[in-house]
Amino acid sequence: xxxxxxxxxxxxxxxxxxxxxxxxxxxxxxxxxxxxxxxxxxxxxxxxxxxxxxxxxxxxxxxxxxxxxxxxxxxxxxxxxxxxxxxxxxxxxxxxxxxxxxxxxxxxxxxxxxxxxxxxxxxxxxxxxxxxxxxxxxxxxxxxxxxxxxxxxxxxxxxxxxxxxxxxxxxxxxxxxxxxxxxxxxxxxxxxxxxxxxxxxxxxxxxxxxxxxxxxxxxxxxxxxxxxxxxxxxxxxxxxxxx
Numbered sequence: 001x002x003x004x005x006x007x008x009x010x011x012x013x014x015x016x017x018x019x020x021x022x023x024x025x026x027x028x029x030x031x032x033x034x035x036x037x038x039x040x041x042x043x044x045x046x047x048x049x050x051x052x053x054x055x056x057x058x059x060x061x062x063x064x065x066x067x068x069x070x071x072x073x074x075x076x077x078x079x080x081x082x083x084x085x086x087x088x089x090x091x092x093x094x095x096x097x098x099x100x101x102x103x104x105x106x107x108x109x110x111x112x113x114x115x116x117x118x119x120x121x122x123x124x125x126x127x128x129x130x131x132x133x134x135x136x137x138x139x140x141x142x143x144x145x146x147x148x149x150x151x152x153x154x155x156x157x158x159x160x161x162x163x164x165x166x167x168x169x170x171x172x173x174x175x176x177x178x179x180x181x182x183x184x185x186x187x188x189x190x191x192x193x194x195x196x197x198x199x200x201x202x203x204x205x206x207x208x209x210x211x212x213x214x215x216x217x218x219x220x221x222x223x224x225x226x227x228x229x230x231x232x233x234x235x236x237x238x239x240x241x242x243x
Contacts, residue, residue: 007203009228013182014128014149016172016202019137021188023144024110025212032106037098049086050094056080057095061134065192067162073155100136104143111144112207114218119146121222125229130172132185134163150175164195169202 017023041048060079069075077088077095122129131137131151138151150172154162161167173180185204187193197204208217 007184007205007224007228009125009127009225011182012127012184014130014173014176014178014184015122016130016132016169016183016185017148018185018187018189018193019131019133019140020135022186022193022207023115023140023146024107024112025215026110028212029103029106029110032110033098033103036102050098053080053084053086053091053094054098056084057091057099061162064162066165068160068165068167070160071157072160072162073157076155100139104139107140107143108145111146112212112218113215114222116145118218118222118225121225125225128176128178130176130183132168132172163192164199166196166200166202169196169200173200173202 020026037051037054041051057076057080061076064079067075074088077091080086080091080095081088119129128150129148131141131148133140133151133153136153136155141148141151152159152168152172152175154160154168158171159168169183169185170180173183180200180202183202185193185197185200185202186207187197187204188207190206194204194206210217
């Protein structure tokens, strides 16, 4: 279920994050990547088809919501190759370069304000941090300077599912020994992240759409968390009169 009211933080044992669009602003990254791609392929016009490959790769994945099958890691490239003259090995090289490797240099600049502080607040309050990403996320997290207790991707052999299939969330909860209802999933797409959480019986939040310069979603969560879990002190008469 989504949180429509106040989060009861003392009942939250783990916060699970999606990555793309949840921890960083995708539109800002895409602008940087567009300039990089145009600059690269303007000098190599005979390879412009590779840019269309990147679009096709993402589009084909979007066509398979809740896909459940063996070897998703390789299946996603086979979907992209079908009906084209490009071999799978070529597609893998292009995708690795432009989707998994090259953008990482920009991620620190695109990370949402307040993200690191919220991660730190979770650690201080002994709340576990999980990552459930559509794509492999270890390098992205390093680029953003973020650490988690467990990181899984849809393409991991233990998962082999695309959202909104809930297997990834349930696997994380089981791995870190937390009941799904004691978790909070934060994503950016209601139709995928929200539906995934609902199928896992896991409370969730959808990142608010705000301009990057005034983005305060994570700052607000940090304030709520630290306020709700602030230790309370009781003043006794003996304390009042102690010298």
